[in-house]
Amino acid sequence: MGEIVAGCIAPHPPHMVYADNPEQNEPHSEGGWETLRWGYAKLAKKLQTLDYDAIVIFTPHWQTYVGTHFLGLPKFKSKSVDPIFPNLFRFNYDIDVDVELSRAMHDAAKDAGIVTMMMENQDFRIDYGTIVSAHMLNSEWDKPVVPISSNRNRHYYSVEVMNEQARALGRACREAILASDKRVVLVSSHSLSHRHFTVESPLPEDMSKQHIYNHSNYVWDMKLIDLMRQGKMNEVIDLMPEFTEQTIAETDSGSFTWMMEAMGMPDYPAEIYGYQSVIGTGNVIAAWDPNPDTREVVL
């Protein structure tokens, strides 16, 4: 029987990879955003202690308008250049996909009445959200990934509809995982508040220029993190429409709601690994560990 061994919020500003200077990324930096990167390093170290087979990532930067899409080929290799920050992110990726698990989740979602599709075009370009989150959590790339697209229910309907659809998808994915023999880590790839600055420092990693876009976004971010610390995840999901509207949050993708539903809506505290602004956006690294024996109070 399969198992979800952890769920993580893994924000994907390309600045994380840029600041880390991995050999796969062309640009070189002098560092930056250490609060987030060190938080990522600590969470990555924890994941190394867990026994798991695959990382399932719900990504806001694979946006689909006709249903939810899953990757259906075992390997993708190319270069990803971020269309927004091409100066920071030109990453040569070589990704293994757990197609068996991907198809199982696709089939379960389809059986639940969700519009779905398997992406089986070898030229398909993996989005930078998937790459950044996966790299920061597992820079060895020694686990296969299963990216899931973000169906833009928010654009076509509302955040409330997004919440409902994401919960339905979360239930279907949970069923598929439990019915498999896989142990998986779920990843929700997104920032919290998501208003960007519209200008960039001459030196992108100039930390003297980094701060949250406005105080309202900061207070909202802290409100959510506080509820996460208390394990009040039902309350967080109930607040999601208001939070998303007020802070232009990247939770509009449905990824966080999907992950919480797939994890059975945790009522235990989240592990908080760090919070920091990147170009005005609010980013938290957090994890939910269903096992009380390994669950930590990090921050």
Add this chain to the structure above:
Amino acid sequence: MPYKFKMDTEFAQSYHENCGKRGLHSRTIAYDGFPIDTGSVVALSLLNPGNRIPACIVSSNVYANRAESIVFGKAARDTLEAQGKKAVIVVVASLSNRMFTKHLEPGEDRIHSAKDEEWNQKIMQFFSEGRLEDLSQLSREIHGQIRVQKVVAYKPVWWMAATMGQSNNYSGEVLAYAALHGAGGAVIQLTPRIGSVGDKEFDEDDVDIFTGDRNVLDKGMI
């Protein structure tokens, strides 16, 4: 889809510099592997096969609203005038943009709703009469009525109108119109002419230099 395009980098660099002169923040992109967007690939492949005319592709600034879009168009016009170039202005956009959210066979395709269809017909009537500036003035209304709110405004027509001189002095022709998975797709051409039509009051600000958000709430006017 494989593609290979020829860019007018001299124009792009000058356009970038003229944006700066008008208060806009911009940058040029020259990276191997940069993902050219689907819209540009489709439009350039169909309109300019063989790369007979070099192109300049500009992005859509997510946060830009009317003032920045109008100034952005004027910076393009500045560049054309300074370089003495004759250009074709291309906007890659649908009319109504609500698509069906389920899979659809091509034979089953249709405009998503009667309301979208009515608005599309009205927009095409304006275009066919050459009333580009009238459409620019109506842009916010169009966005509210038939555009799924993916971005803050229906910007293409603002940029196009500003680049083409902010008038109704065109001959318009709708060459094709069809449903695109529920959205309204039209191929339309406008060519300059003498004389103007239209009865709309041009009541939107005409901005020449972008000086940032006005932040009226910070001024303590209450």
